[in-house]
Amino acid sequence: MDLDNVQGNMRGNMRGKSTALQFKISEFIIRFSLHIAVLLMVTGIVSAYFFLSNSTKSLTNHTSELNAQRYLEALSAFRTLYTNEVVKTAIKQNITISHDYKNIKNAIPLPATLSMALGKEIGKFQSGAQTFLYSRYPFPWREQENKTIFNQDFSQQAWDSLTKNPEQAFFRFEEVNGQMAIRYAIADVMREGCIDCHNNHAQTPKNDWQLGDVRGVMEVILPIDKAQLTAQSSLQATFIVLFAMIVLITLVLFIFVSRIKKDAKKLANSNVEMMKKQEQVNFANEEMGLAIEQLELKASELISSNQVKADFMATMSHEIRTPLNGVIGMLSLLKQSEMTHEQNHHAHLATVSAGSLLNIINDILDFSKIEADKLVIESVEIRLAELVTNLSATMAHIAHEKGLELIVDVSQLKHMVTKGDPHRIRQILTNLISNAIKFTAEGEVVISTKIETIDDKNLQFSCSVSDTGIGIAQHKLDSMFERFTQEDSSTTRQYGGTGLGLAIVKKLCQLMNGDITVTSTQGQGSTFSFTLLLERCDNLKAELPQVDLSAYRILIVDDNKTNREVLSGQLKLWGANVSQADNAKAAFSSLTENFAKARDKNFDIAILDMQMPEMNGAQLGQIIRADKQFAHLKLIMLTSLARPGDAQYFANLGFNFSLPKPVITADLAHALIQAANSTEPANQLRLSPANTKNKKITIKPLPKSTRVLLVDDNSINQVVAKNLLTNLGAQVEIANNGKEALVCLEKDYFDVVLMDCQMPIMDGYTATRAIRKSQRDYNDIYIIAMTANAMSGDREKCINAGMNDYLTKPVDIIALENSLLNALNMPLEELESITSTRTEQIITNEDNEIHTADESNSHQIWGKDGFYKRVGQNQQLAERIVAMYCQDIPGEIDKLSQAMTAKDTKSIEAIAHKIKGSSANLEANNLAQCALEIELDVKENNCVNIESLSIKLKDNFAELLVELEEFLAINVQDE
Known part of the structure; x- marks a missing residue:
């Protein structure tokens, strides 16, 4: 093949490729030009619609604002003119100026009275227009009207705004009597011609008015002109018609273009047709790949969104509760200080208010958790009769303070121990019982229960809470379980609440395969009845005591x-x-x-x-x-x-x-x-059964000269340990870490060191080695290790570091005493004397009464009895430690989340250790166990389950916090 033929073939190939390219370009233009044109046209029309709609709305609002402004300015100017020209002249001629001018001879109206009358007359000619004049300092004849006006949010906000900034009008648009209107308010400022009259009037509520003071608010309600609203509607209709025409034209164009494309395909040669089909296949594959990528991206975004929502709720739970817990905790501590009766009353009211706010926040957070499907229903053993009666007993004082009978019938709960979620059952009952008490002024609240067998595995628990309260209107019954719903707005104003409680109750019932219903007669009372599906328990035990009274x-x-x-x-x-x-x-x-x-x-x-x-x-x-x-x-x-x-x-x-x-x-x-x-x-x-529950151990004290150095970085552990040592008679000094302990040993003499093992700056192991290696006279001091670790090898690690003895946290007072006695080398006969008194138990029935509940359920959120035993039945100390815990732990949980985000395993381990120690001292064993699992997983470099454990820890803390907050609130109220 010669060069010319080669060149000819090349030119032919190039022409073929050029033709194909030209075809592609022309096809692209034919294919997409109409789309682009239509898109641009639609975009332009939509943009124009929104621009004109917003402009029309802004113009309407601005016009309404100007009308209201001019209306009030005219009314104010008329009032000023009337005051200066008419009232002054009338006063000189001894004409009476009175609001009751119609009933007084030779009297004319007050300026304010005339202004309001004029406003009403104007309102007759302008449909829907209303004029108001109100003040926080009303004359006696206007007090009732002012109270009614100030029941409205707008009136309160207008007064607050205008008293701070009299020059700035306060207004907003809202629906009034089924019609959009502007509510426009200006400050009614004390002018020169008004001061003497207001200050010297016999019935004036305030006699120290000065020039420029805000004496009241002038408000006008002007309906927005229907013509303006009609213009907006007409604009919308015009654009809808225009858009429909464009869609119709577009369809016609698409049909026309389709025919052109069909003819163009017939003219294309087979090679170009094949190329086109191949390109169409490639394009379809690309489109499919893009669609798959978008679906994967959407799925990933959805997962991330749910995670963000869960994290947000967890964070918000701590962020909102932390300051409130601080408030409640500090109020509890404040109540322990010396205060006057009035100060004590104020602290009590503050605690009640904080508790109410916390209940509202808990409702919102619980509902959000349910909506996000983050609420986990547990299945543990429950003694239903005990749960119902104990819960009712804790709420009885509220009913009794109102003079109500709280009656509990558990006689039909004669089945056995069941399995379910005790915390959520308590939550349902607490909500229903508290509502019944809240909405009942006199009479009784009756809680009736029964349990029925469904099959070999399941039981149905039924419970009803009846009251003789205000009742609910029949047409409101169907909506009672909707969120943010109460019977009416007056109920909300009188009784408060978020309207979320019953919505949460219904969701919880449904999550436990049950439901809730309500029957009510207005003015006579209501009955809320719910059912829950529970599991039979393998361990069949009689629920109620087996008693035979047939002979009595x-x-x-x-x-x-x-x-x-x-x-x-x-x-x-x-x-x-x-x-x-x-x-x-x-x-x-x-x-x-x-x-x-x-x-x-x-x-x-x-x-x-x-x-x-x-x-x-x-x-x-x-x-x-x-x-x-x-x-x-x-x-x-x-x-x-x-x-x-x-x-x-x-x-x-x-x-x-x-x-x-x-x-x-x-x-x-x-x-x-x-x-x-x-x-x-x-x-x-x-014997009264309620008086047999609180027992304390009487222990013979150690020698008064015993000095103990307590080394621990955890403030809660410090308080608990110091209390134990003080009860034993020891003198205690505290160091926050090993470095501080060395400084203390340099300055003072101590008999024993109680050393925590894990601390920042210098841990207990390092501090002990430093003590033993020093050439000081304290290098042989008796050191007792205190550690929350109870793993194999921990004791050997302490002994190898130079420690003499080993105690696990939370420290038991008897084990601590034994260790101290060993450290002090006390004589055997004295040791036996002390040991013999250790087991002496006395029934305490004094003023320092401890509020405990008999919780036999092994799945306890908070082991209150064990905690009281740890603090020696000291009520004030118990409240102080709980308050510290509620204040400190939310911050530690936040730090734990931050450390997990940063993948800082060292910090995760340290924080989990601290949470574990504090929780164990409080007998919050579920939370302590969860923190221990996190700590152990990090130690073993097993971080797979840490995220789920963290969520479980936060959930456990949220449940615990409810009980601790209730404990603080109850004890502050009881004081």
């Missing part, structure tokens, strides 16, 4: 019928022969008549209510005890307002037992069994 006759005396029926039902389940009386007189008659008829079938036990009309239970008990024929009769007192010392008081009156209401079933069973089986005189049976 029992008389119940209570003026409340529901209370009698519930108590009677429970006693009959135990086989008792029960009679009832609704007042003291009827009860005594029943006793007397029964004794006269059949002495061998007398009543064995009488259960009396304290609060009854005409004659209370205490008076009836005294009358019964004064009659020797009833000497055998055992008396049990039920009282709604139990106080420290009540048990002794009722015992002195001759009662065998006194029980607080609502009665806990186990306590009732205990009292009945003890009373029925006892042969002792009544005045010797004085």
Whole structure:
């Protein structure tokens, strides 16, 4: 092949490629030019629409603002003119100026009165226009009108704004009576011609007015001109029609272009056609690949969004609660200081307000967590009867303070231990019971429960909370479980609340495969009933005490019928022969008549209510005890307002037992069994079950000269350990780390060092080695290790570092005492003397009453009893430590999150260790265990589960925080 042929072939190939390129370009123009043109046209029209719409709206708003401004300026100018020209002249001529000018002879209206009358007259000609004049310093005849006006948010905000900046008008647009309007307010400033009249008026609420003072607010409500709104609607309609025409034209053009493209394809040669098809395939593949990438990106963004939302909620939980916990904690500490009665009252009100705010925040955060599907329902063993009665008992004082009966019926919970989420069940019950108490002014709140078998694995728990409160209108019932819903706005104003509580309750019921319903009659009360699906427990245990009272006759005396029926039902389940009386007189008659008829079938036990009309239970008990024929009769007192010392008081009156209401079933069973089986005189049976729970250990103190150096960086651990040491009689000095400990040893003499192992700056191991290597006289001092680690090898590590003994946190007082005795080398006989007194337990029934709850559930959020034991039943110390914990730990959890984000494993381990130690001292064992797992995983370089453990830790802390905050609030209120 010669050169010319080669060149010819090359030119032919190039022409072919050029033709293909030209075809591609022309095809692109044909294919996409219309799209671009339509897109530009649509964009232009939409932009023009939004521009004109916004411009029209802005013009409408501006016009309304100017109209309102001119309206008030004209009214104000008229008022000034009237004051200067008419009122002054009238005063000189002894004409009376009065708001009641119509009823007073030779009187003319006050300027303000005339202005308001003029505003009303103008309003008749301008539909919907309203004029208001109000002040925080109204004359007596305008006080009621002012109160009504200031109930509106706008009026309050207008007053606050204008008193701060009188020159700046306050306005906003809102719907008034179904019509958009502008509410425009200006300051009514004290002018020269008004000062004397206002300061010297006989009924003036304020007599020190000065020139320029804001005396009130002038407000006008002007509906926006319907013509202007119609113009906006017309503009929208015009653009919609125009857009529809463009769409129609576009469709026609698309059809036309499609025909052109079809003809063009017929003219293309086969090579170009094949190339085009190949390119179409390639383009389709690229489009598909792009679509897949976009889907993957969207999926990734969705996952990230959910994670961000979860992180945000966790962060917000701590960010919002941290300052509030600080407030509540500091108020608790403040209550322990010396204050006047007024200061104490103010601190109490501040605590109640902070607690209310915290409840609102908890509702919002809980609802957000539910909405984000981040709420985990647990399945642990629950003793339902105990849970319901204990929870009701903690809320009883609120009901009793309002004079309400709180009645609990758990007689139908006779099944067994079940499995479910105790915290969420408490949350549901707390919400419903607190609502019932809140919305009931008089009468009773009744909690009824039962459990039914569904199948071999499942049980259905049913519970209803009934009240005799305000009730709910029928048309409102269907919306009661919607978020931010209450019966009406007046309910919100009177009772408060977020309107989220019932929405949360419904969501929780649904998450536990149940539901909630409500029935109500307005003015008579409401009943909220819910069901939950629970699991059967393999460990079948009787829920209620097994009691046989078939041989006993029992008389119940209570003026409340529901209370009698519930108590009677429970006693009959135990086989008792029960009679009832609704007042003291009827009860005594029943006793007397029964004794006269059949002495061998007398009543064995009488259960009396304290609060009854005409004659209370205490008076009836005294009358019964004064009659020797009833000497055998055992008396049990039920009282709604139990106080420290009540048990002794009722015992002195001759009662065998006194029980607080609502009665806990186990306590009732205990009292009945003890009373029925006892042969002792009544005045010797004085045990009240509520008084047997708080015990403390009496320990013989160490020598007063014992000096202990406590080395620990954790402030909560410091307080707990110092309290233990002080109770043992030791003198304590604190160092925050090993370096400070060395300085303390240089300055002072100590008998023992109590050394934490993990501390910043210098840890316990390093400090101990430094002490042992020093040439000082303290190099052989007795060092006791305190560590939260209880792993294999930890003890050896402490001993190898030079420590003499080893204690695990949280430190037990007996183990600490033994270790100190070993350190001091005390004689054997003294050691035995101290050890023998260690186990002596005394029932404490003094003024320093401890608020504890009997929690037998192994899955405790907070082991309050163990915590009280650790602090020696010291209420003030307990409150102080809880307040410190609530203030410190949220910050540590935040630091933990930051360290995890930065992948700072050293900090993660240290922070988790600190959280673990503080939580263990507080007996917050779930949280301590979670922190321990994080610490161990980091030590073993196993970071796979740390993220999930962190979320679990935050959830555990949120649950714990609810109990701690309730504890602080209750104890501050009790003070």
